[in-house]
Amino acid sequence: MLLLKIILAPLLIALVSLAGRKWGPGVAGWLLGLPLNSGPILLFLLLEQGPRFAAEATRGSLLGILAWASFCVAYAFCCLKMSWWWSTLVGWIAYFVVAFALLRVNLSVMWTFVLVTTALGCMLLVFPKASQPDSPSRQAQRDLWLRMATASVMVVTLTGVASVLGPTRSGILTAFPAYTTILAVFTHREGTASAVRALKGVTAGLYTAATFFLVLSLCMMRLGNAWSFVWASIIALAVHAASLVFVRRSVPVLDRQADC
DSSP states (O other), X not given: OHHHHHHHHHHHHHHHHHHHHHHOXXXXXXHTTSOTTHHXXXXXXXXXXXXXXXXXXXXXXXXHHHHHHHXXXXXXXXXXTSOHHXXXXXXXXXXXXXXXXXXXXXXXXXXXXXXXXXXXXXXXXXXXXXXXXXXXXXXXXXXXXXXXXXXXXXXXXXXXXXXXXXXXXXXXXXXXXXXXXXXXXXXHHHOHHHHHHHHHHHHHHHHHHHHHHHHHHHHHHHHOSTHXXXXXXXXXXXXXXXXXXXXXXXXXXXXXXXXX
């Protein structure tokens, strides 16, 4: 089980990173809307803690999307005038403030989904405009192993402390923007326009994660096994494909000149 935890999430994030390098920061951000971190963590929680714990953690993950998106918006505005480390600090503060506030939210999973999707729409409306595309960079990209190592650490740590944190806190923490932070920092080094495009792509892609968590939570108590993840993945991927229409219009997805 430990070996599976160490391998699965890093493999997923590596595939997304390589796809982003080919098609640019917009598509990299959009792909991060897939629950690449929280999905494996919730699967391990189901296997180790049982369906009831995992279902409540899934509702927490759905709420955590608001904190995740708050990081994206905060970083996007900050990167226009601040360095990457200041932008990261402010983004993390935004995440933890919103995450702490969400601990007091006690809504059903359906109403939580309505709250999250409505808030995401509002965030996309206020997202800063990307400036002119950044000049191509030939700087070698060496962050792939860092992304993969972060994935392993996140999955092993969060599943290890889940019984102490409880289901809601565990679920919200699965939405910590670890991969998004790495993506934002490395695209910010290429230029602010790349960072804004990547983060807007992430925010648009979060509709996929929201759908995944909704379906997973509804199926978990009825099916209580891996089939819940199969159905959640099928429906979420359909939503993700549909969201590409928005991303293609608002974010230059096929920007082959940009590295992520």
